[in-house]
Each structure stands twice: as structure tokens, then as C-alpha cells.
Amino acid sequence: MKKIIILLTILPSLLFAKSNLIKDSLFISENFKNAQKHLNKMLQVADVKALQYPRTINKNGVLVTTDMYDWTPGFFPGLLWNTYEFNQDDKLQAEAIKWTQSLEPLKNFEEHHDLGFMMYCSYGNAYRFTKNKLYKDILVQSARSLSTRYNATTGSIKSWNTFNSWHGNKKYSFPVIIDNMMNLELLFFASAVTGDTSFKHIALTHALNTMKNQIRSDYSSYHVVCYDTLTGKVEGTETAQGLADNSTWARGQAWGIYGFTMVYRESKDKRFLKTAQGMADYFINHPNLPADKVPYWDFNLLEKGYIPGVNSNANNVNDLFRDASAASITASALLELSLYSGVKGKKYYDFAIQILHSLASANYMATPGTNANFILKHSVGSIPHNGEIDVPLIYADYYFLEALNRYNQMSQGKPFPFWVKK
Numbered sequence: 056m057k058k059i060i061i062l063l064t065i066l067p068s069l070l071f072a073k074s075n076l077i078k079d080s081l082f083i084s085e086n087f088k089n090a091q092k093h094l095n096k097m098l099q100v101a102d103v104k105a106l107q108y109p110r111t112i113n114k115n116g117v118l119v120t121t122d123m124y125d126w127t128p129g130f131f132p133g134l135l136w137n138t139y140e141f142n143q144d145d146k147l148q149a150e151a152i153k154w155t156q157s158l159e160p161l162k163n164f165e166e167h168h169d170l171g172f173m174m175y176c177s178y179g180n181a182y183r184f185t186k187n188k189l190y191k192d193i194l195v196q197s198a199r200s201l202s203t204r205y206n207a208t209t210g211s212i213k214s215w216n217t218f219n220s221w222h223g224n225k226k227y228s229f230p231v232i233i234d235n236m237m238n239l240e241l242l243f244f245a246s247a248v249t250g251d252t253s254f255k256h257i258a259l260t261h262a263l264n265t266m267k268n269q270i271r272s273d274y275s276s277y278h279v280v281c282y283d284t285l286t287g288k289v290e291g292t293e294t295a296q297g298l299a300d301n302s303t304w305a306r307g308q309a310w311g312i313y314g315f316t317m318v319y320r321e322s323k324d325k326r327f328l329k330t331a332q333g334m335a336d337y338f339i340n341h342p343n344l345p346a347d348k349v350p351y352w353d354f355n356l357l358e359k360g361y362i363p364g365v366n367s368n369a370n371n372v373n374d375l376f377r378d379a380s381a382a383s384i385t386a387s388a389l390l391e392l393s394l395y396s397g398v399k400g401k402k403y404y405d406f407a408i409q410i411l412h413s414l415a416s417a418n419y420m421a422t423p424g425t426n427a428n429f430i431l432k433h434s435v436g437s438i439p440h441n442g443e444i445d446v447p448l449i450y451a452d453y454y455f456l457e458a459l460n461r462y463n464q465m466s467q468g469k470p471f472p473f474w475v476k477k
């Protein structure tokens with residue numbers, strides 16, 4: 056009798072959990088089916104032999120590609136790997152391999168900091184699925200190339216070779232942008248597979264300096280911090296892609312949440328966890344965040360006291376454009392952060408799922424055959440540069456699918472698909 060009473064008490068919650076699992080899995084599989092349709096069509100027009108990598112669309116809705124030396128070529132192979140991860144389609148894997156291998160020359164590239172994005176989203180995923188030693192060696196060589204940009208005096212990896220202030224009065228020679236946190240994952244990988252701790256040392260020193268100089272006391276972020284290489288001191292705190300120097304660029308905040316979460320995973324240093332959680336709470340609780348949780352391109356757009364530099368195109372734009380890429384990066388990051396956050400974890404998990412549902416709605420998701428075969432609409436590249444405004448962007452799609460894979464594993468209680476492993 057007692058057993059029957061216990062069963063009757065827990066039965067409703069068991070049924071509720073089961074029906075949620077079915078709902079989750081339907082949502083995820085529908086979205087991967089849709090992604091596959093987009094990708095199949097993209098593969099008909101994108102030509103790997105031309106070494107041109109899908110990035111966005113132009114004003115006429117036509118596909119825009121870049122060469123491999125821009126910061127985004129790793130995302131298309133990464134998208135193929137992310138979709139392969141879910142559906143295990145052999146043809147997709149063959150394409151993923153071709154697109155990944157086309158990027159091999161980048162292993163010696165030293166001209167900007169984005170090698171982590173370029174190689175870890177492509178070769179990192181490729182190595183995760185194939186354990187091909189050649190891919191591992193290419194990743195390690197890429198980590199060496201990235202490390203050449205580290206300066207022991209500033210304790211940071213130089214992002215761009217120079218940065219021209221929007222105020223028109225200054226050209227900096229050691230700019231570091233918050234996005235750079237993402238490139239550190241490649242360095243952690245290289246230390247894990249080689250045993251050479253110098254990569255990890257660079258990553259941790261860079262992350263500590265970013266935490267100290269780039270994150271404000273309310274856990275919002277500066278986009279660009281410029282250093283003096285003689286003294287190692289901060290020379291300027293500015294923005295390149297945000298509204299103003301003192302504002303918080305939405306995608307920059309997203310890179311920070313993701314980056315500090317990942318650095319906590321690799322270091323177990325609680326200071327990084329606190330920073331990731333503070334940055335996440337800033338995003339989640341911001342009064343200007345729209346109800347669907349897809350942020351405007353800058354958190355401070357609606358406020359007084361945020362003045363663009365004289366040369367910034369932000370002076371000419373009043374529309375409240377959303378940035379779906381900032382939302383998809385944040386969703387993926389929050390799913391991981393939820394694992395490390397104890398009771399607060401549920402808040403991060405639920406928020407991530409809300410974002411994914413918004414992005415999967417007709418407001419953001421394109422019908423296959425439209426949107427030049429990108430999955431998501433309504434991202435912003437850079438309003439200050441007057442470039443890529445309210446368009447699809449390949450990295451919005453990449454992090455959307457990465458988040459869906461994370462959601463898939465987590466909703467089934469499976470081990471999480473992180474891959475800084477030997």
C-alpha cells in the first residue's frame with residue numbers, strides 16, 4: 056500500500072519529465088532537420104575548391120564569402136561538424152572533412168588573434184570526431200602561431216596589429232578585444248595534448264588580465280583595451296563594434312560569458328567562474344533586454360551618456376537592431392555555465408532554452424531556400440563600421456547548432472560534448 060501511495064505521488068512528475076523530454080527532443084530534431092536543409096542548399100552554391108567561405112549576404116540577398124584569412128572561415132566547416140554530430144550523416148562528414156582540410160595553410164598564420172575561431176571550430180571539431188593525428192598536429196602548430204602574438208610585458212595576446220580610435224585622435228599598437236577570450240580554447244587544447252604548459256600559461260595570464268582590465272565592476276565589458284608595450288599599462292579603453300567606449304556591446308558580452316566559462320572549465324579557478332556568472336547576470340537582468348531575450352546590438356542603446364566617437368557610423372543609426380549572434384553565443388555559453396553553477400544553474404539553463412526557442416521562431420529562423428541558405432536572420436556585424444547590419448551571419452548559425460547539441464546531450468543527462476581532451 057505504501058509503495059502504491061509513493062508511486063501515485065511521484066507519477067505526475069515522472070510523466071511531466073517524460074513529456075518534457077519528448078518535447079525537447081522533437082524541438083531539437085526539427086531544428087537539425089531544418090539546418091540540414093539549409094546546409095544541403097549551401098553546399099550546392101559554396102565551392103570549397105574556390106577557397107571561399109560563407110559569411111553573410113549582401114543588400115541584394117546574395118551570398119557573401121570571404122577568403123580564409125578573415126576571422127570566420129572555420130565556422131562553415133564547424134556547422135557541418137555540428138550537424139554531423141546530431142545526424143551522423145556520412146555525406147555531411149565527407150563535406151566537413153573537405154572544408155576543414157582546406158584551411159591547413161592557416162596553421163602558420165600569425166596576422167591576427169582569431170586563429171582559435173578559425174582552427175578550433177574546424178580542426179578542433181574534426182579531431183573530436185576522428186582522432187586523426189594529423190589534425191592534432193595542425194592544431195598544435197596553430198597554437199604555436201597564435202602564441203607568437205603573446206607579449207610578456209602586457210601579459211596578453213595582441214588581437215589586431217593596430218586599432219584606430221573612432222575619436223580620430225589615436226592609433227594604438229597593442230589592442231586586445233574581449234572576443235580574444237574565445238581563442239584561448241585552442242591553447243588549452245595544445246597544452247593538454249602535448250604536455251607543454253606554456254600554452255596554458257599564456258591562456259591563463261591573458262584571461263587574468265582581461266578579467267582585471269576589460270570587465271567593469273558591474274560585470275559589463277569594454278570591447279577594446281589598448282596596452283603600452285613598454286610599461287604593460289592600459290593606454291586606452293575604447294570600442295570598435297559597440298555604441299560607445301563606456302557601453303556594452305552585446306556580442307562582446309556574449310564572448311565574455313562563453314570565454315570565462317570555458318577558462319573556468321580548463322582551470323577550475325573560481326575567479327573565472329565568478330566573472331562568467333557576473334557577466335551572465337548582467338546580460339540576463341539587463342533592463343533593456345527585449346522579452347524574447349535576443350539583445351539589441353548594444354545594451355546601452357536606449358540610454359543617455361553613451362556617445363559614439365565622431366568617426367563611428369553609430370552616430371547615423373537609430374534603429375534598434377537585434378543581434379541574433381549574441382543570443383546564440385550566449386545560449387551555448389549558459390548551457391555550459393549551468394553545469395558549474397549549483398542552484399543558480401537552473402536559471403542559466405532555462406534562460407538558454409528560452410533563447411533557443413526565440414531563435415527557432417519565424418521571427419529569426421529562415422525558411423529553407425531563403426536567406427541565402429543561412430539558418431538565422433537578424434544579426435549585426437558592426438554598426439560603427441557600417442557593415443553587416445541586420446543580416447545573417449555564419450557564426451550565429453554555428454553557435455545556435457552548438458547550443459542545440461549541448462541541449463540535446465543535457466536534456467538526456469548525457470556527458471557534455473566539451474572537447475579539450477587528449
Ligand code: GLY
Pocket residue numbers: 126234296306436
Ligand atoms: N570577433 C569579431 C566579432 O565578433 O565581430
